[in-house]
Amino acid sequence: MRAEHAPARSGAVVIERINRRSVVPLALGASLVIGLGDFATGVEVAFTLLYIFPIALGTWFRGRAFGNTLAALSGLLSAADEFAWRVEHHMHLHPWSMLWNHGGSLGIFVLCVEVLRRLRAYVEGERQSRQLAVEQLRHAERLNVIGKLAAGIAHELGTPLNVIATNAELVDTERAPPELVHRCCRLIIDQSERIASIIRQLLDFGRRGGSDRQATDLGAIVESTVRLLEPLARKRHVELEVALPKEPIIVSVNHLELGQVLSNLALNAVQAMPKGGRSLVELRRDQERGHPVAVLSVSDEGTGIRPEDVPRVFDPFFTTKGVGEGTGLGLAVAYGIVADHGGRVSVATEWGRGSRFDVILPLPYKTSATLPTV
């Protein structure tokens, strides 16, 4: 996508031909013409070649660096300086030579300024078109996200809503067998709670941060979260293994949020292995560019992530799971929480072999093995 150049103004046909490549030979040619003019009017040629051309070139560079007004002033100053020097040294001042010298100098200057203006307009046009393209992409992405969100919400809420509506109708029309009325009502309550929890989850995604943090042993978070997930993993024939360091790693975090990060990653690992397998949750100390960090990695031997999907895995609502299985918020939420804690999440994956997600949290330089007394 290229920006349309503004149509050339009248009488600018020559200038139209000027670009970055042709400006130097043109300037040299112009200097040569002025030099020939000098020779004809009896002024020494060396003056033009040694002074006018450097002055013009200098003006051009100054124009690039400081803007055209300043450059024009400085160019005029150079010319005036040269004029004064000549008067001082009682040199011959022929009116035609004056016209040649200063007219030529001005011409070259105007030429340079015009080239500069064109280059600037070109760069600006490119920048604008790129920005426009990015804007359009963002807009398309937003629409895409809204579409996915709509589909996700429709499915997530549609089913429980349907169960509620149908059961309420069964009870209302007294068609439900009396011994099942209680169960119908129970279903209505359960499904309403499910809808409420989905809405809460969506709202949680919207507002994060401002959480209270406490010095917490990351190992304890890992253990409690894995214990919570184990029944589900077993049901899917996934073995959750835990590897913790000997010394506890104490970091100031919000343990609920960190637990959510880990459970989101571990749930993904479990869901990535439809045929079952082994998932390793490992906590260790490491160094990153000289800084101590805690690395919490969750690896699986599942399907992996397609290379084209890797850059989008942390995007909100991006999901490769079927509608209803995932809202596409899990990794986005995890990333946001870890970023709030000053860390980051990285992913290493091989299509068909499995993935590993690393949560990297910065550690204070001196970490004590004991919890500080509060």
Added chain:
Amino acid sequence: MGDVAIHPATEARRRPSVLIADDSAEQRWTLRLALSMMGFDVREAADGRELFWALEEQSRLGAAEPSLVIADVYMPAYDGLEVLEAWRDSMAGRAVIFITAFPDSVVSRRIESLGAELLPKPFSLRAFSECVRSTLRRARAPS
């Protein structure tokens, strides 16, 4: 959701069979209740794979015709559309209703080309029973 003893409907002499495929247990239970009261013999499938094997078994045993299949479009393993499209050739005498909360144009077109009915969620019990009756009526008397 375990099996539920349902009162047999009075008007059903020959109980036609219906197969419900949905990944939500609550949804299956509710539909089973409603369909049992309409006098159907209900069987369930919790995902696309179970639906496939249920259809396989049904065709092997030559189950009572016409049979009705009510399937969710989006399900784990295989989705309902994929499975029933695979069975496209032996659809004779089998009525199919798809239920989905998000019937986009692609899904609607695929359902239409299968000659199946589309019932968007959420639906009322009245709309559901009306859809079941009209679909069965059409399957019994093919034009």
